[in-house]
Amino acid sequence: MKEPTSRQQEVLHFITSFTELNSCPPTVRETAEHFSISVKAVQDHFTALRKKGYIAPAEGRSRSLKVLIDDPEFKRPKRVPVLGTVAAGLPVFCDENYNGCVYVPSSLIKEEGAYFALYVRGDSMKDAGILDGDLALIRKQEAASNGTIVVALIEDSVTLKRFFKEPSRIRLQAENAAYSPIYCQNVKILGVLSNIIRNY
Known part of the structure; x- marks a missing residue:
């Protein structure tokens, strides 16, 4: 599995944490607002993470991301x-x-x-x-x-x-x-x- 860039890792952390707290993944717009970046930039990050095998679409759901992580070294971000x-x-x-x-x-x-x-x-x-x-x-x-x-x-x-x-x-x-x-x-x-x- 190809390593994500540092920014892609931040996006991945956000998706994981948001999903844990809200029982559903964030939308593209919610992710864009969190990082103060454009919707297009978020879509590019999502595409790159999908290609690297870190996330995948979840069929039949409006919020259609699921995280595919089996790496024991992955550490969830802390809430401060x-x-x-x-x-x-x-x-x-x-x-x-x-x-x-x-x-x-x-x-x-x-x-x-x-x-x-x-x-x-x-x-x-x-x-x-x-x-x-x-x-x-x-x-x-x-x-x-x-x-x-x-x-x-x-x-x-x-x-x-x-x-x-x-x-x-x-x-x-x-x-x-x-x-x-x-x-x-x-x-x-x-x-x-x-x-x-x-x-x-």
Whole structure:
């Protein structure tokens, strides 16, 4: 069986996870909306996966995909809650209400239940490769070493910055020369950056 490309594997993971959660496979349109790509691009991915033997049409059904996987190395993606928005700029209020979920490759998750995701807003971390609109995968923990990129809570706001503990204060450093550091005494670390997820 020919290996799928990385993007085809993401599509395959989505089909499998969607089917498990909804007891039916996703439509082409639902898949296109999930990946923010065109219907034509999804159809091309489906065609390639069919040719490689990973999916097949299910006769007599409007949602006509079934996954053909007998590979014991196949690992299902993990469901991670999205908890709102984090500022990569000036701090903004964090809405901690559950805001849906994202499916993440299991290879990125080391411990079940120990992760959450936040959408990035702003450009203060662009020199670290973190862009506005990215989805930041965060590992929950309350401590961090100097230089680690963290999600920090300052009063009722959260921000994504590089963390430095100085003798008498905390410095939250941007990765964009246009932004000044944030200095504070009381900071609660909510987690450290694990990965960035970006849709093209």
